[in-house]
Amino acid sequence: MLAVADSAQQGFFDASWCGNVVPRDSFYGLLAEQGERIVRDGDFADCYVEGRGRPSIPPSTLAKILLLAYRCGLSDRQAMEAVRFDLRWKVALCLPLDHEGFHPTSLVKFRARLLLHGKERVVFERSLELASELGLLSGPVEQILDSTPMLGAAAVQDTVTLVRSGVRKLLDAVKGADSRAARELRRGLRFDYARPRLKPEGDWQDRNARLELLAEVALDAERALRAVEADDELLAAPAIAEAARVLREIIGQEFQVADDDVPRVRGGRRGRQILSAHDPEMRHGRQTSARRFTGYKLHAAAASEAPILTAISLSAGNEHDGQKAGALVDQQPQQRRPKRVIGDTAYGNVEVREQLEQRSISVLAPVHSSSPKEGTIAKEEFAIDLAAETVTCPYSSWSGSG
Numbered sequence: 001m002l003a004v005a006d007s008a009q010q011g012f013f014d015a016s017w018c019g020n021v022v023p024r025d026s027f028y029g030l031l032a033e034q035g036e037r038i039v040r041d042g043d044f045a046d047c048y049v050e051g052r053g054r055p056s057i058p059p060s061t062l063a064k065i066l067l068l069a070y071r072c073g074l075s076d077r078q079a080m081e082a083v084r085f086d087l088r089w090k091v092a093l094c095l096p097l098d099h100e101g102f103h104p105t106s107l108v109k110f111r112a113r114l115l116l117h118g119k120e121r122v123v124f125e126r127s128l129e130l131a132s133e134l135g136l137l138s139g140p141v142e143q144i145l146d147s148t149p150m151l152g153a154a155a156v157q158d159t160v161t162l163v164r165s166g167v168r169k170l171l172d173a174v175k176g177a178d179s180r181a182a183r184e185l186r187r188g189l190r191f192d193y194a195r196p197r198l199k200p201e202g203d204w205q206d207r208n209a210r211l212e213l214l215a216e217v218a219l220d221a222e223r224a225l226r227a228v229e230a231d232d233e234l235l236a237a238p239a240i241a242e243a244a245r246v247l248r249e250i251i252g253q254e255f256q257v258a259d260d261d262v263p264r265v266r267g268g269r270r271g272r273q274i275l276s277a278h279d280p281e282m283r284h285g286r287q288t289s290a291r292r293f294t295g296y297k298l299h300a301a302a303a304s305e306a307p308i309l310t311a312i313s314l315s316a317g318n319e320h321d322g323q324k325a326g327a328l329v330d331q332q333p334q335q336r337r338p339k340r341v342i343g344d345t346a347y348g349n350v351e352v353r354e355q356l357e358q359r360s361i362s363v364l365a366p367v368h369s370s371s372p373k374e375g376t377i378a379k380e381e382f383a384i385d386l387a388a389e390t391v392t393c394p395y396s397s398w399s400g401s402g
């Protein structure tokens with residue numbers, strides 16, 4: 001602990017002695033020693049304006065905090081508590097012992113800044129460069145493809161909250177472009193949208209009264225849409241056009257209009273595309289037939305010989321795992337593209353095989369097997385000769401070549 005005390009007097013942690021506090025080969029020790037090779041302040045220079053605003057937290061420090069938080073599965077608030085109290089984090093971030101950490105909103109703003117300036121892949125790309133320099137990635141190594149659920153951050157909204165939140169987002173978009181037009185738009189609506197999670201007053205327990213209230217909610221949203229869509233100048237603003245598009249889609253999925261022009265809630269079992277006005281791209285998905293989730297799918301390719309991700313991609317939660325196979329290959333430089341990929345049954349179907357065959361990549365993946373329907377023949381009963389490229393039916397002399 002003498003080294004710790006001495007370094008605290010200096011005001012920072014020196015990576016040369018971090019092995020006295022945490023193991024050098026641990027994630028924390030490696031980040032302390034190699035962090036500057038992975039992420040630097042200069043990588044984010046385009047995200048800031050020199051000489052304006054308050055002094056900012058070093059962006060490389062915030063990027064490392066995000067890495068640590070993701071690895072440890074911590075929320076923003078928990079991550080900042082770790083920065084303040086966890087000695088391992090102070091070593092990894094090269095912070096003094098008495099550093100009090102930062103406010104959790106610093107991470108929220110930093111993420112928004114990364115997305116706004118297209119810097120969200122900086123650490124990933126730099127890690128691949130470093131792996132190539134160290135010889136961990138050399139040439140077209142065999143890769144493994146897989147995907148995993150990524151839970152959405154927004155809550156799934158019911159019909160009333162979904163529509164009202166959509167109207168609120170439209171009002172906010174109009175206000176951002178023209179505050180006077182926003183005031184006029186609000187005056188033309190029946191309901192107040194200051195707090196969209198609150199339902200309009202009424203007897204929501206009575207079925208008939210509830211249906212009437214739902215119809216009024218839809219009609220009010222339609223009033224807002226028609227007012228905006230009638231103004232070409234407002235609709236020319238990208239934010240307003242996007243908010244109007246989302247609200248129009250929400251109304252279409254939640255209501256149907258009969259001959260009397262009265263919107264009615266769609267009945268029966270139905271698939272909802274938009275689940276939250278705050279995150280309209282979030283979808284319901286299935287990890288297995290019994291396990292469901294709401295959010296996205298993270299698709300990844302990894303080198304089979306070294307535990308290094310070579311490509312990552314994101315899709316809606318309801319998309320099939322294999323749909324991103326081609327995209328994972330395409331984002332890699334030509335000299336590093338694999339000759340063969342390995343995957344589970346999601347990558348063994350015909351579509352994925354054809355997709356990768358067009359890129360001169362072979363696939364090692366099991367063919368999905370399922371119980372045959374009545375009057376059909378199970379796949380396993382066919383004789384497949386890969387050398388001759390033929391498939392023979394077990395109940396006839398017919399055979400076909402592929």
